[in-house]
Amino acid sequence: MDFHTGWLLLAAAIGLSLTPGPNSLLVLTHGALHGHRRTLWTVAGGALGFVALIALSLAGIGALLKASAGALIVLKWVGGAYLVWLGVQLWRAPPIRLQSGNGQDGPGGPAADGRPATLFRQGLLTAVSNPKALLFYGAFLPQFIDGARPLLPQFITMAVVFGVVECLVEIGLAMLAHRVRPWLExxxxxFNRACGGMFVAMGAALPMTR
Incomplete structure (x- = not known):
């Protein structure tokens, strides 16, 4: 992976981590309810789940690229179209609500249980139970693959970048939960439209990059 592509990947990972999703809402809610230190368990569980999804996505991508030399071009265009579709859906999404009125934190279940094992499990299950995340990584990651270079080092780089960025962003969200929560609402x-517009622009531009 060259220098320019690496920086583009880092910027994309940061942008992806900042967009609203089940895990970010879970971390915000747990940070507000249990404090940022306990919420580190939620972050750890979510990061493990995301790395597992990235590994599954890259395994499928690697098998496809070995079977067809032109598969990367197809993946780029199909993936770009999927990113545009996601952006439109995010643009049309209702405003963010971090907690319902009945005391239940929507992404993760009962709000009162702050045990580390429970927080870790909720973070892990929220990540791996979202099929859109697996589809998203399958659409997003091929945009940064260089078919002329060995795949394994590129896969490891992507997994590390996304995992580290996701952890850092979610830790920041947990620490700023009380301030970020009313701001988002x-x-x-x-906020949804700004993020949706970013996805549409990314989906339109990335398939044409080389």
């Missing part, structure tokens, strides 16, 4: 749909 106050922005309403504007």
């Amino acid at each position: 106050r922005l309403g749909r504007r």
Whole structure:
């Protein structure tokens, strides 16, 4: 992976981690309810789940690239179209609500249970139980693959970059939970539309990069 592609991957990973999703909402809620130190268990579980999804996605991508030399081009265009579709869905999504009125934190179940094992399990299951994440990585990661270079080092680099960035962003969200939570809810749909527009632009531009 060259220098330019590496920086583009890092920027994309940061942008992806900052977009609203089940795990980020779970971390925000746990941070507000249990404090950022306990929420580190939620972050650890989610990071493990994301790495597992990335490994599954890359294994499938690697098998496809070995079977067909032109598969990378197809993956780029199909993946770009999927990113545009995700951006449209995010644009149309309702405003973020981090906690329902009945005391249940939506992404992770009962809000009262702050045991480390429970928080870790909720983070892990929230990550791996989201089929859209597996599809997203399958669409997103091929944009950064150089078919002329060995795949394994590229796969390891991507997994490390996404895993580390996800952890750092979620730790930051947990520490700022009380401040970020009302800010996100106050922005309403504007935040979703900004993130959705970013996905559409990325999906349109990335398949044409070399």
